Each structure stands twice: as structure tokens, then as C-alpha cells.
Amino acid sequence: MKVAVCVKQIPDPADPGAIDPETKTLKRDVKLILDESDSYGVEMALQLVGEDGEVVLVSMVPNNERNGLNNALAMGADSAILVSDDALSGSDALSTAKVLAAAIQKTEPDLVLAATESSDGYTGTVPEQIAELLGLPSVTFAKEVTVVGESVAVKRQTEDGYDEVDCPLPALVSVTAGVVEPRYPSFKGIMAAKSKPVEQFSLGDLGIETTTVGWAGSRQEIVSIEPAPAREAGEIVEDEGDGHEKIVTFLQEMKVI
């Protein structure tokens, strides 16, 4: 069985930086890391394929960055496909999906895994867009995935609980964070990652016009960026054994107790 996992390399969420006033997007001149949300998909893929299967990473960046990919390869993925092209800068969700779908077609997997959403853009539509572009059935927001013969059985998160869903392969599944415990790369894994194949493509290699992605392809414009109405901080006090009393008084004033 071959599983393709979509992974994104993002600025460290602990230090997300700032918006570039020129381009009106997040500054990305920092080192990129593997989106933690994607580590769950990588781990799930490794568990699903076992000893005999193959895990292929699929990713795109504007700047040749491989740091995050190396991390996922060190976890145990077998190889990676990286689409890197200057023209990808500013790509929206649909453009991103078009590029990833084209890259996934290069590897013809039985199953495509993705996170439900990235930790920097949060659009949460890319997995379903990839599925539609590839003509695949899909199950999103999976909290448990089992391969049963030629299909997957998925527990899918819902507003009130969960649904059990059966879906024939090939298919796409998006997984919620916390579904599995991502492994830490071992020293051996880190060393092995250095010699694993990373196939790199430009947009031209994939037959994608540069005008359909990036800024040009997004067909939206940022009209303005404004500070949101600020919420003012109230009373901040050091607990000297009486912190709970202050909370009780506050709750009484709010008529909660």
C-alpha cells in the first residue's frame, strides 16, 4: 500500500512574525518548520502501511525550503515530492490544492492523507479541494482510520459526536490533531533522512501556468489591514493565597453564584 501525505512547511507558530506591509501577507523570510498538524498524518501513514508499504510526502514552497520535509523523512517517510517555484508566493487554498493534486498524480497513491487545516492559514478547505480535483471520494475530520481490504473505515468527527464512514480506495482522508502520537525522529532516522529521495518539480514540470497560482491566481485582493477594536485588560493581581476569593467575588457580581 502506498500513502501520500500532504505536509506544509510553515513559520514557527510560536513566533509567527508580522504582516509585510508591501505584499500584505505573512513574512516568510524565517526558517520554516514542519506544521505540527501534519505530524499526525505522517504518523498515521507510517502505522497504516506497516513494513511493506510506502509513505510519500507531498509539499510545496516558493523557496526550495526542505527543513520541514527532512523532519518528516526522519520520522520514517520513504521519499518526498517537493514543488518549489517563486510563482507560488501568495497562493490561496484553491491554487494550493491544484498544485498538490498535480504532484500527487505523479505518485498514484492508494490513500492520500492530509491534516484538517494548516496552523498558519487555517482555511481547512484544501483536502476536500484536492479530492475533487483528483476525482476521489473523501472523508474529512477523521479521528480514527482503519484499512479494511480495498476500503477505509473512518470515524469522522461531527458537531454532536461522530459518524462511522466506509470509503472505497483510492481515497483522501483528512485527520484531526491528536489522533495518533507522532514519533520523535531517532538519530538513525535523522541520518537516514539525508539520503532519502526528494524529487523536486517546478510549476512548468507539472504543466501548471504560473498565472493560475500565486498572487495572480488568487482572484482576491486585500483591501485593508486594520487593528481590531482592542479589549482592555482589567485587574491583574498576584495570588497571595487569596486569588480564589477574588474570583468568587467576581462571580458573585456576575450573579453566577
Add this chain to the structure above:
Amino acid sequence: MANIWIHAETTEGVVSTITLELLAKARELGDVTAFHAGSDAEQAAVELGAHGASRILTTGDLDNGLPGPALASAVAAKASEESPQAILFGTTYGGRDVAGRLSVKMDAPVITNIVDLLDDDGLTGVEPVFGGTTNVMTRFTGETAGIFLIRPKSFTAEEAGGSPATVETLSIPDLGTTGSAKITNRFVEESDGPKLDEAAIVVSGGRGLGEADNFQMIENLAGKLGGAPGASRAIVDAGWVPYSYQVGQTGKVVKPDVYIAAGISGATQHMVGMKGSKTIIAINKDPEAPIFSIADLGIVGDVHKVLPALLAAIGD
């Protein structure tokens, strides 16, 4: 008059709250058509009409198929005949599925995480970033209708007194294999207290609790106050509590009267989900924690001391 289409979600004829919120905004912008998957459109027609929809386009029964592929294909075909100016979805599990498929079918871009829509020389979406400290206004520039995904609780649901919506059944194009995922079982997870996104009091715990067992203090406090327990993404990812507890950009958006954040530092992703609370109480040992910048009452202290004392003081 502009034609605005919205995604309507229903359960056994009852319209979901987020759908009613979308309707409250959509009817200000133009004539509203609701599109819907399932067999209960007739039952929902009165409520949808009362909130401002003049028409429901429905797929009818989908034989336990997930609604995304069928509804997106049917709506894309209809939209190519009628050219709506904008298509609105709530940010829900189902909404994102349909929106993603529809954007591909129509080759239409999506603007996500919207909390307000401004009708100003073309519809403009307002998206909060950096923990809600900054708003980004974005609008579409292309020829096709744009798709907006709107966060829960952005608008206030209110009846407008309209007559029942007319019901029209959509024809579903051939889906190929895309429609082959089938629901085999549905499970509703019952909880004792109020629902997280509807509770007047929410008590949330984060990494500062130290270990999973300490979440029991959060459950207890929520129980005593008649509220719902919530959690930061950090402890959901760590597996301490289920995904359904998560408050934040990735989880539920809450706007209770009182929000108590215990051992939560206030990462961007969390603040976006609770910043709209009427009042906020924060307990954290780090005086520099960002959560204090939006708290009405901040206690700089150890949750392992403050929470037990608080539980004892409130009594039963």
C-alpha cells in the same frame, strides 16, 4: 437585487444555529436562496422562510452518502444557470466539505474565517488574524461568485417574519466514484451539562494543568457553575481530552457571559475562539502570559493552588 446563496444545515427538520446566523446577514444583502442536502427540506421550510430565505434548493435523500460531492455538484450546475453574486457557508465540518468541492466545480476562490461581511463596492470579508488583534479585509476580483466561509457567532440569529420558503429539488449530476463514501453508523456523544458553544459559563484548561488527571478540576468547576468544560489545543493534541472540547480557531468559538481560562497562556489560536466572551477570568503563573491582556480579572498564580481553593470556596 443581489442573489445571495447560503448553505443550510438541518437535523430532522430543525435548522442549525449557524444557518440562522448566516440568514440574518444574507437577507440584508439581497434575495436569499438556501441550498441543502437531506430529506427534511419541507420540514425546514417554515423556519428558513421566517429567517429570510425565499427558496430552498435541496438534493433530497442521499442514502447515507456524505453530502459534500452531491450537494457541490448540484449547486455548481444550478449556479452556472443563475449566477449568484456570493455563496456563504458556516465554518462547520459539513460546510467546509461542500465549500471545498464547490470551489473546484465552479473554479471559484474561497475566503475563510470571516467574522463580518461589508457591502462596500463588492462584498468584503473581515478576517481576524494574530489572535484577533488585527483585521484583514479581503474581497474577490474575479468574474465568478466568490465563496465565503463564516465563523460561528459572527451574526445574531433573528426571525424576520417571512413566509415559508419554496422547495425546489436539484438534479444531481453523475458523481463518479467521488460520492462513494457512506455513513454506516451515527453516534451522538451525550454530555450532562450545556453544550460548549451554547453555555453561559465556560471553564477551560490548558497545559498549565500539568497532567491529564488535573483536568478533573476543570470538569468539577464547570459542573458547580452550571457551565461547560473546554480546552486549549495543546491538551487536545496531547490526548488529555477529546477534540470536541477544543476552544479556538481550530475548535469551537464560544461567547459565554463568563470564560475562565486556567493554565492557558493565550496562544493566538485559542484567543480567536474566546475573545468575544462577555467577561474573562484568567489564572496563570506567568505574569507575561498573553491571556492577561484580555482578562477582566487575572490571577497570577499556580492553578494547582487556586483551583482547589476555588472549588472549596464555592461548595456544593
